[in-house]
Amino acid sequence: MAGTGKIGAHRAPMLSVVVPCYNERAGVAELHRRVSAVCLEQSLPYEIVLVIDGATDGTREAIFDLAEKDDHVVAIDLARNYGHQIALSAGLEFCRGQRILILDADLQDPPELLGAMMAKMDEGFDVVYGQRVKREGESWFKLASASMFYRLLGRMVDVEIAPDSGDFRLMSRRALDHLIAMPERYRFIRGMVSWIGLRQVAFPYERHRRFAGTTHYPLKKMVLLAIDAMTSFSIVPLRFASLLGMMFGLLGLVVLSYTLFEWSRGNVLPGWTSLAAIMLILGSVQLLVLGIFGEYLGRMYMETKRRPLYFVNGIVSRSEPAQGLPAHRLQEMAKRAARA
Numbered sequence: 001m002a003g004t005g006k007i008g009a010h011r012a013p014m015l016s017v018v019v020p021c022y023n024e025r026a027g028v029a030e031l032h033r034r035v036s037a038v039c040l041e042q043s044l045p046y047e048i049v050l051v052i053d054g055a056t057d058g059t060r061e062a063i064f065d066l067a068e069k070d071d072h073v074v075a076i077d078l079a080r081n082y083g084h085q086i087a088l089s090a091g092l093e094f095c096r097g098q099r100i101l102i103l104d105a106d107l108q109d110p111p112e113l114l115g116a117m118m119a120k121m122d123e124g125f126d127v128v129y130g131q132r133v134k135r136e137g138e139s140w141f142k143l144a145s146a147s148m149f150y151r152l153l154g155r156m157v158d159v160e161i162a163p164d165s166g167d168f169r170l171m172s173r174r175a176l177d178h179l180i181a182m183p184e185r186y187r188f189i190r191g192m193v194s195w196i197g198l199r200q201v202a203f204p205y206e207r208h209r210r211f212a213g214t215t216h217y218p219l220k221k222m223v224l225l226a227i228d229a230m231t232s233f234s235i236v237p238l239r240f241a242s243l244l245g246m247m248f249g250l251l252g253l254v255v256l257s258y259t260l261f262e263w264s265r266g267n268v269l270p271g272w273t274s275l276a277a278i279m280l281i282l283g284s285v286q287l288l289v290l291g292i293f294g295e296y297l298g299r300m301y302m303e304t305k306r307r308p309l310y311f312v313n314g315i316v317s318r319s320e321p322a323q324g325l326p327a328h329r330l331q332e333m334a335k336r337a338a339r340a
């Protein structure tokens with residue numbers, strides 16, 4: 001069955017559910033209950049990888065507690081808050097499944113869809129990604145800005161990134177191994193998965209409101225994620241400079257002919273208003289373009305440091321999560337542990 005995305009008969013088939021958790025104390029018990037229920041229905045061995053992303057509200061203790069009671073739970077405690085995409089990357093690196101479900105801790109994406117997504121994957125897909133057809137309990141602003149963002153991104157990027165899809169998806173081990181092999185620091189995971197290729201299919205579903213707590217994606221983080229997405233998949237913004245240069249060049253020619261014409265008629269006016277306006281516009285355009293250059297330069301600088309994406313404070317699990325990990329992952333983990 002190799003290559004069809006089906007669970008290979010030669011390896012112990014296992015299902016991993018990977019969940020990055022920030023401050024989600026009010027929701028983790030319910031998360032564990034609902035995810036366990038859907039995993040049991042599949043009658044496959046499974047693990048629930050809960051990544052604690054530097055939580056400060058008791059989420060850590062709650063998750064450790066679960067890991068001590070239930071040997072399906074693997075708790076990975078990161079050294080600090082690294083952000084959603086890095087926390088998710090950590091969970092994905094540690095999970096052992098042949099099929100991997102990515103889920104948010106707030107249960108906005110119903111885990112009960114797992115069965116249907118598994119069936120879809122059985123048809124031979126490597127990635128079954130959730131596509132939101134309806135979103136409950138989210139502000140019009142979030143919906144409008146998300147929609148605008150995906151349209152804009154779609155125009156700038158060669159890779160097709162499905163609009164209205166988040167990170168909620170089921171992946172095959174082969175797709176995940178490709179994703180793990182991508183070392184970049186600025187991670188827009190849904191885009192990276194699209195970029196891989198293989199056979200991917202959309203899975204329409206309704207997104208619910210948060211089970212508990214409030215969003216950890218305020219406007220600032222949303223904008224940062226959007227910038228990550230744009231800059232990691234496109235160099236189109238760098239071309240703004242030439243584009244704006246051409247635009248203003250043409251405008252300059254028009255204004256020049258006008259001024260020469262007026263000069264030939266002897267109508268030379270003081271004209272400081274127009275001069276000031278031109279200087280302001282040109283100045284701000286130059287700064288804007290410089291800023292875009294800086295954005296890319298800064299990212300190149302950060303990437304060249306080649307720091308590990310994250311450090312792990314500890315792992316709590318009754319099932320020895322290291323078992324079954326590929327050798328290179330074990331070596332890496334040992335190195336990290338030695339450094340920590």
Ligand code: UDP
Nearest residue numbers: 020021022053083084087104105215216217
């Ligand atoms: N999250 C995380 N680290 C962060 C922020 C968020 O691990 O710094 C997790 C969070 O616990 C949740 C997921 O990422 O499981 C998505 O976050 P959230 O639900 O707040 O985002 P939204 O659904 O509002 O976009």
Ligand code: MG
Nearest residue numbers: 104106108210
């Ligand atoms: Mg959410």
